[in-house]
Amino acid sequence: MTGSGQRGAAVDSALRARDIDRAQASTVLDAAYAEGQLGAQEYHDRVSKANGSRTLGELARLVADLQSPAVFGGDTAAERPRRRAPERYPADTRARSADRAETVDALDTAHADGQLDADEHAALVELATEARTLGDLSTLVADLQQRPSAPSKPRIHPDRTRLVVIALAIATAIAGFVWTVRDDEPAPAASATVDYDAASPLVIPTPMLNTLAGFLQFRDDYRAGFGDTLVDEAVMHDEHASAV
Incomplete structure (x- = not known):
């Protein structure tokens, strides 16, 4: 041997x-x-x-x-042909709820098939539910025949690593191009301030309503507002008029 x-x-x-x-x-x-x-x-x-x-x-x-x-x-x-063992987490790595659940399942199986008696099973299950690290859990099942597999670190395939690097490079190039285009764009023109005092006022004289020009202005405005010029009574003043 x-x-x-x-x-x-x-x-x-x-x-x-x-x-x-x-x-x-x-x-x-x-x-x-x-x-x-x-x-x-x-x-x-x-x-x-x-x-x-x-x-x-x-x-x-x-x-x-x-x-x-x-x-x-x-x-x-x-x-048996040897396979490359996956990289395991260190013993002081914090345990997940799923890790504790797997350990309790292994203890239940050990109790069912006679590896543990009732008192041992109860004590170990209590310790498993309170375990903080993977090492604590591993110790509880070290002498059992069916032990849960220790969680292994995820491995990224080399091709995937290259794809990630390429994707990051493309994203960086696009971001740089967009930033350059933004820099080349002309800045928006500042809003001009209008000085109304600098312009000469446009005065539109109001015709006197008791003159012919004023009467015609009143008639045209009335027709535009009401569609016709039919009135029962109209009173004309210099600056205003009333019609019924």
């Missing part, structure tokens, strides 16, 4: 055991007893220990000397 495999086995041994893991260990012990690998007393002792085991390491030690296929791990991680 390689060094990396040994380290992986050491990490796996600290993981919490599920009810199905305990059942698998008991199945291996049953087969070993049926094949004569274990005596009756040793078999019962190991089954009792398997039912009370808390970690995968404890279960693995109970079946390590038996001629049975491995039932723990079995994951040839060294043979």
